[in-house]
Amino acid sequence: MLLGIDLGTGSVKALLLTPEGAVLAAASAPYEVAAPRPGWAETGAEAWWQATVTAVRAALAAAPPARSVAAVGLSGQMHGVVLADAAGVPLRPAVLWADARAAPLLEPYRELLGGLCAALENPVAAGMAGPTLLWLRRYEPRLLARARWALQPKDWLRLRLTGEAAAEPSDASGTLLYALREDAWLIAAAERLGLNPALLPPLVPSSAPAGTLRPEAAAALGLPAGVRVVAGGADTACAALGSGLVRAGEAQLTVGTGAQLLVVEQEAAGRAARGVHLFRTVLAPPHAPFYALGAVQNAGLALEWARRALGVSWERLVALAFAAPPGSGGVSFAPYLSGERTPHLDASVRGGWVGLSLHSAPEHLARAAFEGVAFALRDALVALELPPETPLKLAGGGAAQPAWRQLLADTLRRPLIPSAVPAASARGAALLAGLGVGLYEDVSALPPPGPAGEVVTPAPPDARLEAAYARFRALYPRLRGWPPADETVLKETR
Numbered sequence: 075m076l077l078g079i080d081l082g083t084g085s086v087k088a089l090l091l092t093p094e095g096a097v098l099a100a101a102s103a104p105y106e107v108a109a110p111r112p113g114w115a116e117t118g119a120e121a122w123w124q125a126t127v128t129a130v131r132a133a134l135a136a137a138p139p140a141r142s143v144a145a146v147g148l149s150g151q152m153h154g155v156v157l158a159d160a161a162g163v164p165l166r167p168a169v170l171w172a173d174a175r176a177a178p179l180l181e182p183y184r185e186l187l188g189g190l191c192a193a194l195e196n197p198v199a200a201g202m203a204g205p206t207l208l209w210l211r212r213y214e215p216r217l218l219a220r221a222r223w224a225l226q227p228k229d230w231l232r233l234r235l236t237g238e239a240a241a242e243p244s245d246a247s248g249t250l251l252y253a254l255r256e257d258a259w260l261i262a263a264a265e266r267l268g269l270n271p272a273l274l275p276p277l278v279p280s281s282a283p284a285g286t287l288r289p290e291a292a293a294a295l296g297l298p299a300g301v302r303v304v305a306g307g308a309d310t311a312c313a314a315l316g317s318g319l320v321r322a323g324e325a326q327l328t329v330g331t332g333a334q335l336l337v338v339e340q341e342a343a344g345r346a347a348r349g350v351h352l353f354r355t356v357l358a359p360p361h362a363p364f365y366a367l368g369a370v371q372n373a374g375l376a377l378e379w380a381r382r383a384l385g386v387s388w389e390r391l392v393a394l395a396f397a398a399p400p401g402s403g404g405v406s407f408a409p410y411l412s413g414e415r416t417p418h419l420d421a422s423v424r425g426g427w428v429g430l431s432l433h434s435a436p437e438h439l440a441r442a443a444f445e446g447v448a449f450a451l452r453d454a455l456v457a458l459e460l461p462p463e464t465p466l467k468l469a470g471g472g473a474a475q476p477a478w479r480q481l482l483a484d485t486l487r488r489p490l491i492p493s494a495v496p497a498a499s500a501r502g503a504a505l506l507a508g509l510g511v512g513l514y515e516d517v518s519a520l521p522p523p524g525p526a527g528e529v530v531t532p533a534p535p536d537a538r539l540e541a542a543y544a545r546f547r548a549l550y551p552r553l554r555g556w557p558p559a560d561e562t563v564l565k566e567t568r
């Protein structure tokens with residue numbers, strides 16, 4: 075069997091798959107995203123490791139006995155930075171994609187890169203490894219000087235598993251240190267930023283073997299030492315493969331901590347000006363090597379915050395929200411708790427509930443939170459310019475509730491086709507493992523994703539929902555630039 079591990083933002087998922095593509099077992103284990111200052115988002119890599127051990131052991135315990143793991147593949151949240159020493163020991167908590175600390179450095183970043191910016195084919199955004207590393211160089215220079223590696227989250231996990239450092243195109247293309255068309259690190263960019271290019275690990279294809287389980291890691295996971303570990307890919311790219319999206323024009327919505335709307339592309343036609351990303355898939359030509367991505371940072375992240383703010387369980391949040399009428403009694407929710415990427419590209423904007431009156435009740439606040447996330451996704455869909463007839467596959471652990479799925483379909487005005495395996499990223503990682511060890515000769519030999527769930531068809535347009543979307547659209551221009559810039563003066567700290 076194949077083991078796919080997806081290092082998500084809120085939890086790690088472990089999935090055991092037969093070579094024919096049947097799910098034998100799945101398990102997950104959570105961890106915290108800490109915000110030690112407003113706008114920051116960090117998780118200790120050691121917490122990732124402990125959760126990985128828990129999830130893999132739980133999946134193995136649930137799998138039929140006498141099946142051995144032929145290979146391990148990895149998927150992971152994108153864009154962050156793990157600074158590690160030569161032994162792979164993290165030097166500080168990982169700085170995640172949702173972290174906006176580098177927002178004031180984006181203009182200097184563009185200026186330092188100058189003409190090299192075009193090679194990125196992407197908007198320059200906070201939370202991506204390049205700007206975060208510029209921040210670390212400025213504010214934690216002694217720590218950065220001690221680092222041997224600056225890694226993407228799943229690349230750190232692989233180093234922990236195998237003792238070998240490597241990167242691969244799907245995650246590297248999301249660092250803002252990558253020349254997309256050349257398919258290589260943009261070394262000159264690292265140099266202009268004053269970063270040591272040797273921090274960036276050697277690149278291998280996403281489906282390449284990239285080491286074997288070392289004894290200590292194998293013992294912790296309950297696996298034999300020596301099992302082959304395949305490079306793997308970014309969670310969004312793995313989700314595409316896991317759902318069977320390999321042809322240009324195929325599209326998917328993944329809802330997790332963040333939400334991603336992607337369309338697979340054959341050519342590198344960037345849309346950076348509209349806040350749309352262009353990243354590498356886990357495949358190479360002749361298979362479609364790119365995907366355009368509308369990235370909504372505040373999906374599960376904002377709902378989880380609303381849940382905590384209202385002091386209710388997830389089930390209660392859903393029950394409250396869907397007891398309220400469309401339009402949430404006039405309450406709107408701007409979900410921009412960590413700034414937003416597509417379409418606004420604004421790391422400084424902040425969120426809030428507005429339109430409150432004495433009539434407003436927790437139901438209205440809860441529903442407004444779900445509507446706000448759905449509306450943010452509609453904005454991203456508009457920016458992506460997806461042809462109206464393109465169906466959307468639906469994946470991720472964040473849109474399992476039927477009422478929430480229906481609201482998404484009603485808001486996006488498209489049918490949603492639930493992926494056969496919601497943990498599509500972990501499935502993609504397991505398939506890459508199979509490709510890497512030669513279990514499948516080629517992408518065409520991969521098992522199909524299986525029958526999709528029941529299609530979620532949009533209901534006829536509801537005037538209350540449309541009016542609420544119009545209100546939502548009017549919110550961002552009013553929120554932009556407010557509150558005034560944080561006046562906390564940061565000093566060099568370590």
Ligand SMILES: Nc1ncnc2c1ncn2[C@@H]1O[C@H](COP(=O)(O)OP(=O)(O)O)[C@@H](O)[C@H]1O
Binds near residue numbers: 086331332389474
């Ligand atoms: N029962 C639940 N408990 C907590 N969160 C849930 C539940 N059902 C759905 N969610 C949503 O799922 C999101 C996590 O989805 P997941 O795909 O696991 O994310 P990630 O890959 O980013 O870790 C949460 O942020 C929350 O919005």
Ligand SMILES: O=C(CO)[C@@H](O)[C@H](O)COP(=O)(O)O
Binds near residue numbers: 082152309334
């Ligand atoms: O930021 C992006 C894509 O640009 C996400 O792909 C992150 O990697 C987060 O993924 P989840 O943990 O929310 O699934």
